[in-house]
Amino acid sequence: xxTQNHSVDRELVExxxxxxxxxxxxxxxxxxxxxxxxxxxxxxxxxAYHFTGGPCAELVLVGAAAAQGIYxxxxxxxxxxxxxxxxxxxxxxRQVLLDYFPGLEVIVGGGEDVRAVPIAELLPVxxxxxxHQVDAQ
Numbered sequence: 001x002x003t004q005n006h007s008v009d010r011e012l013v014e015x016x017x018x019x020x021x022x023x024x025x026x027x028x029x030x031x032x033x034x035x036x037x038x039x040x041x042x043x044x045x046x047x048a049y050h051f052t053g054g055p056c057a058e059l060v061l062v063g064a065a066a067a068q069g070i071y072x073x074x075x076x077x078x079x080x081x082x083x084x085x086x087x088x089x090x091x092x093x094r095q096v097l098l099d100y101f102p103g104l105e106v107i108v109g110g111g112e113d114v115r116a117v118p119i120a121e122l123l124p125v126x127x128x129x130x131x132h133q134v135d136a137q
Contacts, residue, residue: 033057
């Protein structure tokens with residue numbers, strides 16, 4: 001993995017942390033996400049935990065962004081409730097984010113090691129669903 005140093009969108013991290021502090025309550029909502037659209041707008045979301053596999057905050061954010069007319073995200077971050085800080089996306093979210101936004105930057109790490117990395121670096125040698133769709137047409 002060849003991680004490059006990308007500047008961290010601190011405003012985005014704080015937006016997610018604020019939502020985690022104020023909106024995550026109980027076991028149903030334990031993670032918050034914030035994403036920045038290409039137009040600069042910030043959209044936030046929380047997960048919808050359910051034993052059947054409810055969506056992670058990052059996936060809820062993809063839908064919430066589209067509902068607000070934001071179809072291109074530049075950067076995304078997830079933050080855990082109870083001051084857990086930045087949490088990297090799970091494997092399913094990594095795949096979905098790569099397919100929707102191949103140029104996306106994802107904020108990962110903790111403490112002094114918070115950094116932004118390209119989504120492709122979080123899912124090396126990945127299957128690209130969009131490539132499959134081109135072949136199917």
